[in-house]
Amino acid sequence: MAVQTLSSRILASMKTLNVPNLEGKVAIVTGGNRGIGFQLAQQLAKYGAKVYLAARSEAAAKEAIEQIEHETPELQRLGDKNRIEFLHLDLSTLKGSKAAAETFLKLEKRLDVLSMIFPLLLPCRYATTSDGIESTMAVNHFGTFVFTQTLFDLLVSTAKESDVRVVNVNVILLHAQAPAGGQFSTLDEINSPLTSAASAPDGLISNHLRYSRSKLANMLYTIQLQKEFKAVGSNALAISVNPGGVATDGALATSSMYPFLSALVRFVFSTFWKSPLEGATTALYAATSAEVRANAGLFGGAYVVPYGQIGKATKDGQDGDLAKTLWDVTGSIANATLAMTE
Ligand SMILES: NC(=O)c1ccc[n+]([C@@H]2O[C@H](COP(=O)([O-])OP(=O)(O)OC[C@H]3O[C@@H](n4cnc5c(N)ncnc54)[C@H](OP(=O)(O)O)[C@@H]3O)[C@@H](O)[C@H]2O)c1
Secondary structure (H helix, E strand, O other): OHHHHHHHHHHHHHHHHOOOOOOOOEEEEEOOOOHHHHHHHHHHHHOOOEEEEEEOOHHHHHHHHHHHHHHOOHHHHHOHHHOEEEEEOOOOOHHHHHHHHHHHHHHOOOOOEEEEEOOOOOOOOOOEOOOOOEHHHHHHHHHHHHHHHHHHHHHHHHHOOOOOEEEEEOOHHHHHHOOOOOOOOOHHHHOOOOOEOOEOOOOHHHHHHHHHHHHHHHHHHHHHHHHHHHHOOOOOEEEEEOOOOEOOHHHHHHHHHOOOOHHHHHHHHHHHOEOHHHHHHHHHHHHHOHHHHHOHHHHOOOEEEOOOEEOOOOOHHHOHHHHHHHHHHHHHHHHHHHHHHO
C-alpha cells in the first residue's frame, strides 16, 4: 500500500511536469552515477536526450549506465544515437575539471542541458586540495566554475537555436548559515578555516560554516552566470535547484553521524523523505519545462524548490555585487592556478 502511494505520487509529479520530447538534445549530468544525478540522467535519456553521465569513477558510471539501459525500455526505441555516454570528471582539481570539459568539446557540437549535482552532501574536515584551495570551496564551487566556464561558449552557441539550461542542484537552504558577506573576496579568506572562539578548525561549527559558505557561493555563482549569459545576448538560463530532503544512499549514510540515533534517523529519512526519483523532479522541471522558458525572466538566476516554486534567498544570497566579486575572484584564482599546472 505504501509503495502504491509512493509510486502514484511520483507519477503525479511527472505528469505535472509534462516533460517535452528531448530527441536531438545533448545533456551532461555530473554525479550521474548515483542519487539524484542518476535519476535525472535516466529521465533525460528516457525523454530522448543523449546524456553524458559525468563521474569520477568509470566503473561506477558504467554500472549506472548499464542499469539505466536495462531499466529504460524507451532507450531501445531511440536506438544507438541516444546512448548514455561516460564522461570522466573529477571536480576536486581545476585541471581535471577543465580537461573533462575539453574532452566533451571534442565529442559534441552542442550542449542543451548542463546539470551540475554538487558533490558534497556533508560538511567535511578542514583540508586544502592539490590546487591549494580549501577543499569544500574547491570541490563544490571552483571545479564547477571551471567546468562550466570551459563549456560557456558552446552553451551560448547552442542557445542560438535551442532552449539551453544550466541547472545547479544544491542544498540551498544552508546558504543562510554562511558567514556574513561570504568571506570569499581573496584566496586567504577562502582558505580560512572559519574558526572562532567557539570552534576549532575541525570543530562542528567551522566545518558547517565552510560548507554553508560553499552553498552561498553556488547560489551567487548561478546568479552571475545568468548575467554573463545576458551580457553576451544569450537566452540560456541558469537556475539553482533545491531538491528537498531525498532518501538517496548518500543521504541515508549521513545517519551514521548520529551514533545512538542512527537507526531511527535512517528510518525517518527513508520513510518520510522523497524517493531519489521524486528528488530529481524539480531539477527535471528546471531543465526541461516549457513553463520555465515562458517565465524566463522569473526563473533565470532564481532558486527553485519542490516542485517548481521559486524560493526566497537571504540578503547575501541575492546580492548581485557579492556575486560579481565572487565570480571575479574565482576566475582570477582559477586562471592563475591553471597557468601554474599547465
Ligand atoms: N539528498 C538530499 O536530501 C539532498 C537535499 C538537498 C540537497 N541535496 C543536494 O543534491 C546534490 C545531490 O545529492 P545526492 O543525495 O544525490 O548525493 P549523493 O548520492 O551523495 O551523490 C553525490 C554525487 O557527487 C559525486 N561526487 C563526489 N565527489 C565528486 C568529485 N570530486 N567529482 C565529481 N563528482 C563527485 C558522487 O560520486 P561518487 O559516487 O564517486 O562519490 C555522486 O555521484 C548534492 O549537492 C546535495 O547537497 C541533496
